[in-house]
Amino acid sequence: MVRVKYILVAVLIIGAGVVARFYLFQSEEKKIRKQFDLLSESASKDSDESPFGMAQKLQRIGTLFSEKCEIKTHLEFLSGDFTPEEISGYAARGRTVFSDLYLRFSDLKIEFPEAETARVSLTARLTGRLTSGEKVDESHELESILKRTEKKWLFTSIVMVEVLKR
Secondary structure, rough: OHHHHHHHHHHHHHHHHHHHHHHHOOOOOOHHHHHHHHHHHHHHHHHOHHHHHOOOOOHHHOOOOOEEEEEEEHHHHHOOOEOOOHHHHHHHHHHHHEEEEEEEEEEEEEEEEOOEEEEEEEEEEEEEEOOOEEEEEEEEEEEEEEEEOOOOEEEEEEEEEEEOOO
């Protein structure tokens, strides 16, 4: 009986170690994917979102970006170098014209060209409904650069890639 007790304790310790390994020691790639998940979750809006929930999401968006983030899009007013506060402000204004909004990222290809730097190629899909009732469904190819500072990956560049049309 005592032997079974020791074996059971050993199995529990090993199991706890395996679980801790997966949750406490995530790979850098997994940490980067988590940043994209947080951005997706924070930018998205449900039709029944409370003002408090919106404020939390907008504050979280600002924490995902470095002190200066380069953004290049097909829209001139949304291209340039922005602070986290400016990005949160643009996100707030953009979200007001939508009754519901969903931002999803897929096909993430992560490379590490140098230490503490990640280059990510991905597809971003924005779907939702404007307050006027019109549906929105857009997809864009993006190139993003993230840099690690104090164990956290922050967005430093997001560039919309021109895709040739037929």
